[in-house]
């Protein structure tokens with residue numbers, strides 16, 4: 001088994017090197033669910049003004065509470081959106097080796113040309129997307145066979161079987177129908193499908209939620225191994241902060257459709273600046289701990305009618321008068337670090353607001 | 363002592379690869395345990411992916427028959443439940459909660475419908491105000507109210523809210539036992555905490571026993587009374603949850619505990635470095 005090192009120790013870096021071009025640039029991206037309910041128009045602002053760059057050979061993690069827009073964001077990045085989810089602004093640009101592509105400007109991008117080999121996307125709950133009436137073997141033949149240079153069907157199957165073994169799955173799963181596999185086995189089959197072609201860019205949405213910790217560790221190690229082997233990039237979404245801590249070079253924290261903090265994983269864990277990130281990190285459960293805990297107070301914001309100003313203000317212990325009306329800008333706050341919070345970056349508080357810094361916290 | 367639930371030397375064999383499949387899988391092997399009546403507890407099942415946890419849950423819910431052994435609920439063999447009437451009576455006492463709230467609800471159906479339907483079906487109420495009252499009462503137990511939920515579609519609610527509604531729905535018939543198969547896998551740490559806190563309230567205030575299937579050792583430690591650890595269909599370790607998790611004895615239980623990823627890795631270095639998975643046999 002290959003030895004893997006600390007996050008950030010690879011070629012990936014917290015501060016992007018200007019000479020290396022990002023594989024993915026997301027700029028001011030906005031994607032809303034545009035709903036027409038009996039003639040009443042409503043917008044759910046699931047992705048609101050997000051900019052992210054991901055470098056070659058980098059693992060970028062996205063964390064955030066349930067319903068904060070993580071899946072909506074990466075669906076949009078993966079070019080896998082369907083109405084009512086609509087891109088209303090911004091751009092998504094990929095710069096693969098020898099092929100660049102703009103997803104939402106101009107003619108519809110030819111995604112089939114890049115799927116699987118350049119870009120693969122493991123959807124949330126994707127264990128349920130396998131065709132129920134076809135054996136698992138058929139899925140591998142359909143999706144992966146033409147991207148793997150194997151001289152024969154048999155050689156191809158050997159590649160697949162070896163790959164399944166890395167995920168702790170026996171060759172028998174190839175003969176199975178999806179419903180005959182446990183939840184965690186199906187989840188691993190979809191991970192195998194998405195990684196067997198060793199794509200340049202892997203997007204994964206909660207890919208290990210149904211796995212026991214022993215298998216999860218093995219699966220994460222495999223994903224990282226494949227990523228390092230060819231220096232590909234990985235965009236990894238999970239609400240499990242322990243997984244982020246062990247896997248990701250950099251992290252972006254989402255709250256209510258916006259990115260609120262970004263930085264190198266170690267910096268973010270050592271000194272979270274945004275109050276929401278602070279909550280995420282301080283509330284991490286640990287075995288052996290029976291002290292009564294509480295979830296984050298208050299209710300998650302309604303993205304069809306998000307709170308004005310800082311979207312976190314109704315739940316923020318540090319909220320001030322200014323937070324109620326002004327959106328905190330997402331600004332650079334140290335090396336490779338960005339944050340959107342008036343308390344963390346007081347110089348971003350605009351002038352001329354009465355009692356701007358008076359506390360309003362409950 | 364009478365038993366609420368008795369799982370007696372239960373086993374399950376499946377044929378894999380369809381009806382003509384040649385491969386047979388022993389999903390559950392000789393599992394026994396019992397929950398006592400009048401002593402509500404949170405009984406946790408932890409184990410390897412593919413070790414038979416969901417199969418065990420399905421057998422307890424009488425949706426899959428065991429190949430060997432028997433499951434008795436309040437003294438009655440659940441395999442003997444045949445008529446629709448007996449089945450309804452059983453389901454009134456034993457309710458499921460599944461992993462994925464997004465799947466449990468039909469996206470085109472308003473979520474309150476599920477609550478109303480459950481009240482009508484299991485509690486025999488038909489008057490609209492009484493149906494709504496029961497739905498509201500169940501929702502209040504999970505920190506919601508009918509006013510917040512009424513008329514809304516699943517996608518208009520967050521995963522955590524949906525999961526709480528799924529729990530409220532399970533509470534309407536007034537069950538003595540809830541079988542929850544990975545109920546918190548899909549939700550973030552904060553909601554996870556509120557859901558497991560709710561389980562403790564159900565046990566302590568409503569006297570409901572809960573079979574809690576999970577991969578999360580931290581919440582298992584936090585809420586469980588007893589625990590079993592499964593590998594390849596068998597129970598490899600069982601006992602008081604705190605004792606087992608604090609000092610596991612079986613090699614697999616130890617491996618499980620050792621594999622828990624620590625958030626401190628962000629600072630001290632990733633544990634993915636020493637993955638010695640080569641020692642594992644594939645599932």
Ligand SMILES: Nc1ncnc2c1ncn2[C@@H]1O[C@H](COP(=O)(O)OP(=O)(O)OP(=O)(O)O)[C@@H](O)[C@H]1O
Pocket residue numbers: 033035044046064065066067068069070071072073084124239303517518519520521522548549550
């Ligand atoms: N088809 C839809 N129509 C309307 N709103 C939707 C739709 N799909 C999702 N939403 C809403 O968009 C918001 C963001 O959802 P999203 O699935 O992106 O969250 P998430 O961060 O991935 O959550 P989780 O951690 O639970 O997977 C939520 O408020 C959700 O209710």
Ligand SMILES: Nc1ncnc2c1ncn2[C@@H]1O[C@H](COP(=O)(O)OP(=O)(O)OP(=O)(O)O)[C@@H](O)[C@H]1O
Pocket residue numbers: 179180181182183184185210211212376377378379387388389409410411412413414415416417418
């Ligand atoms: N309907 C079925 N037909 C054939 N085999 C099945 C069927 N359902 C489950 N199995 C097999 O039984 C074994 C146990 O599956 P089960 O779903 O009970 O595991 P589990 O412990 O819940 O796993 P996970 O943690 O991944 O959900 C697996 O090997 C699975 O492939």
Ligand code: SF4
Pocket residue numbers: 274275276310311312313314316317318319320323328340341342343344
């Ligand atoms: S901007 Fe204000 S409300 Fe928002 S996180 Fe910072 S202190 Fe809290």
Ligand SMILES: [Mg+2]
Pocket residue numbers: 070071072124205
């Ligand atoms: Mg999601």
Ligand SMILES: [Mg+2]
Pocket residue numbers: 182183184415416417
């Ligand atoms: Mg299962």
